[in-house]
Amino acid sequence: MKHLLSLESMSRDDMESIFRSAAAFKRARTTHARPLAGRTWALLFSKSSTRTRVSFEVGIRELGGQVIFLNASEIQLGRGEPIKDTARVLGRMLHGVVIRTFAQRDVAEFAEFSGIPTINALTDDEHPCQILTDIFTYQEKRGPIQGKVVTFVGDGACNVAQSWIFAAAKLGFELRIAAPKEFQPSSEVLIRASAHGTGSRRPVIICTDDIDAAVSGADLIYTDVWVSMGKEAEAAERLQKLRGFQINQALLKPAKPDALVMHCLPAYRGKEIDEATFEAHAPTIFDQAENRLHVQKAILSWAVD
Ligand code: CP
Ligand code: NVA
Numbered sequence: 001m002k003h004l005l006s007l008e009s010m011s012r013d014d015m016e017s018i019f020r021s022a023a024a025f026k027r028a029r030t031t032h033a034r035p036l037a038g039r040t041w042a043l044l045f046s047k048s049s050t051r052t053r054v055s056f057e058v059g060i061r062e063l064g065g066q067v068i069f070l071n072a073s074e075i076q077l078g079r080g081e082p083i084k085d086t087a088r089v090l091g092r093m094l095h096g097v098v099i100r101t102f103a104q105r106d107v108a109e110f111a112e113f114s115g116i117p118t119i120n121a122l123t124d125d126e127h128p129c130q131i132l133t134d135i136f137t138y139q140e141k142r143g144p145i146q147g148k149v150v151t152f153v154g155d156g157a158c159n160v161a162q163s164w165i166f167a168a169a170k171l172g173f174e175l176r177i178a179a180p181k182e183f184q185p186s187s188e189v190l191i192r193a194s195a196h197g198t199g200s201r202r203p204v205i206i207c208t209d210d211i212d213a214a215v216s217g218a219d220l221i222y223t224d225v226w227v228s229m230g231k232e233a234e235a236a237e238r239l240q241k242l243r244g245f246q247i248n249q250a251l252l253k254p255a256k257p258d259a260l261v262m263h264c265l266p267a268y269r270g271k272e273i274d275e276a277t278f279e280a281h282a283p284t285i286f287d288q289a290e291n292r293l294h295v296q297k298a299i300l301s302w303a304v305d
Contacts, residue, residue: 021298026082034064037097046072055292087113117303131163148219169196169203178214216254
């Protein structure tokens with residue numbers, strides 16, 4: 001039984017096989033195999049979504065499966081039915097589940113009790129499908145990410161940054177996190193990541209509040225929203241404290257001349273990125289969004305293989 005619960009728990013070999021399969025799914029959008037034929041998957045979401053929901057719904061259908069969307073607040077889970085009971089019921093009816101929720105342990109518990117493939121579509125800790133897609137997109141445009149420098153600017157303690165940390169540890173590229181001290185990743189996460197050196201190499205993960213140094217010579221500059229879902233009560237404080245950590249034209253000057261800029265979306269112009277920079281890099285950013293479909297089809301077919 002295969003689950004995608006986190007990048008922390010995914011092997012480098014599995015990541016690389018998903019990248020190869022995603023390229024094949026992208027090349028043959030309508031003519032590929034239908035490994036989900038005769039199967040019904042559900043999306044069980046407790047948080048908003050545009051890209052993840054649509055790309056999984058379309059992807060499941062294109063792989064031959066049926067899909068149902070379950071808003072967590074509209075099923076008994078929202079009225080307090082335990083995850084492990086919900087999982088045991090859904091596991092007897094469905095063939096797989098894609099979950100977007102708050103606590104990472106809820107996804108793990110669902111996987112344990114449902115007995116069906118379970119895919120993390122974002123928790124407070126990780127967003128593995130997003131970062132697999134981002135790396136696929138980088139490699140599509142610039143070749144292998146190994147040995148490159150990726151700079152994440154903004155809320156370095158968020159789910160997206162945390163999945164970047166485990167990806168860097170597994171795949172062997174340098175990751176710099178540029179964030180104010182209180183928005184840097186926890187030392188506990190960095191210690192966990194350092195256990196995943198590639199061969200004799202120790203992961204190179206640098207956390208700093210020197211944003212210019214972090215961008216210098218970078219191959220990819222990346223950002224995410226300053227106020228993640230679930231953090232709305234801290235919005236005013238976050239906007240004030242993260243104000244100096246915006247991706248804009250001036251910031252990009254010391255990066256490599258052909259550096260890519262990526263954003264997982266949704267984007268808030270004037271906050272984590274300015275309008276001119278966003279629009280200058282929109283072709284890359286919307287390729288990233290489209291690639292969610294191809295990479296997630298690869299993840300689904302990996303999960304049922
Ligand atoms: N990037 C991303 O996961 O977008 P959604 O929240 O719209 O799914
Ligand atoms: N860090 C963001 C990602 C949105 C796709 C959030 O959790 O809201």
